[in-house]
Amino acid sequence: MTPTAMAAASADVVAPVAPGRLGEAIGARDLMTYLDGLLTWLDDRRSRLDALDTAAQATADSERYTPDVVLALSVWQSVRTRADELLAVWDDGRVTEVERERMSQLVWGRVDTRAGASPVSLPEALTLCDAMVSALRTRLAFDPDTADVVARLRGVRAALVRAEDLAGSDTAAHERLTALRDREQRLSAQAARGGDVSGPLTELETRTAHAERDLMVAVSQRRSAARARVDAQATAAALEAREPALHALAERCRREVAHPPRLAVPDVSRLGPVPLDRDALDAFVARLDAVRRALDAAQDAYSAPLRERAELRYRLGRAASLASSNGRDASPTVRAAHDEARDAVGTTPCDVGLARALVEQYEHLARPLPGGPGGAR
Incomplete structure (x- = not known):
């Protein structure tokens, strides 16, 4: 079996679905399942990347593939480092609520992939790595030494269709894809006349693969941000629903106990609406967590003397x-x-x-x- 075929053979190993959400203590069973899936994914993707690297080195123009292989390996290493941090906190399952909340921050917090883009969450880093692996496998499968021009152009057109579906209403992305499609049509016409398009086609394949990869990451980030906004809204609503009972508890404590605690009950509504910007959303979630801790502290303080x-x-x-x-x-x-x-x-x-x-x-x-x-x- 060739290295490229070996890489394709393990496509059944998919990235695990991340449990919970940022700021909550994820259940121990869900964390164990996720860690098992993550470690399996890491082993599989490293094998695939090694196989793709071997295939790239065997081509006549291996330096064309080296930057993408190195980039994919750097993303994989970032995921490996975050997985080691999760395992250290997990400590063979000896985790309290504090450790499980810390693990949710490691799962949903930012990972520096060093991939030339903004830091992404761990699930997004897995998606990014898979996109890079897919792009590399596609490029190696349509190498000029192993496939004809017609098949390569067909592969470019298929990648452009997938990318257009991912672009949705993103005007800038559609403009980028339109330019690539125009280039593909010119190369197809030139190839039909018998012209040599090997060099320009290789460049087009690279740009198309990068465009599809970027759009996959962008879609993943948008979905992650949308899910995070829904979770933040639900958390804010739940915390706000606790306020009346806590005000009643504080009033009872002040009425029935001499020298009661002097803690204020936080007003969740003062945080304002859930923001749309991802950085502002992360800051909002952090403030929500601080409000939750303040509510817990006030509840403990007022209920203890009673x-x-x-x-x-x-x-x-x-x-x-x-x-x-x-x-x-x-x-x-x-x-x-x-x-x-x-x-x-x-x-x-x-x-x-x-x-x-x-x-x-x-x-x-x-x-x-x-x-x-x-x-x-």
């Missing part, structure tokens, strides 16, 4: 039952300590610190005396 007050009531009742069973409730000192602790816990607003100290004091007094009922002998 929970502790309820727990103190339970502890006081349990200690009173103990004192009754061992006869300690007959002591005036113990009864006075109980009444004092009961008043502290029941007073509104409740001084939780004072109530805690008085309940602990009563628990100590309610313990059975040595040699007495329930005590050690």
Whole structure:
């Protein structure tokens, strides 16, 4: 089997679908599945790139392919580096919510592909690498030493059709493709008259492959940005829906607890609408995450003294039952300590610190005396 055929034989290994979204803690099972798929993809694409490199070196004009091979390998290496970072955080599955959220940032955050374009997310880097591999395989399959001009021109026309479908309503892209199609038609006419078009056709194949690759990346980026905007809108709506309950919790805490926390409840609407620009969208998502953490902190701060007050009531009742069973409730000192602790816990607003100290004091007094009922002998 030739190197090019070997590269084509593994086309059934597809890039894994990235789970979750930026800023959320992805489920451990989804992360494990994605990492398995990513490692399989990395092994497969490296084998394909090595095979394509070998095929390129075997051609009569190998230097024409070297820059694209090096570029594709650099994108692959960027993905490999990010995969190593994910594996380091994964730590054989020993991940908490914090680590899983960090992994979502590594999956959906920017990867520097050094491919002459803006940094892309990990899924986009996989798409970019696959586009480069496809373009290289196409060019090598239509090398002038192995295929005739008619077949090569047919391949160019097919690539232009695919690129036009990808371009959609992008005017600049259509202008670029129109120029390439005009060039293809001139070369087809020249070849029909018997002219030698090998050199210009090679250049046209290269430019067409690059145009298709660029459009595949652009489409992937647009889809990723659209998905990120939908996710950001959903996250903002969910956080805004938490505000009324949190305001009610804060008001209850201020009413029932002396010296309540002094944390403000964030106003999600102050972030404004979800932006369209990708960089602004990334900054918006980061601010959303900060708001989420602030909401969590406020909820914990306002609920903690209310929970502790309820727990103190339970502890006081349990200690009173103990004192009754061992006869300690007959002591005036113990009864006075109980009444004092009961008043502290029941007073509104409740001084939780004072109530805690008085309940602990009563628990100590309610313990059975040595040699007495329930005590050690």
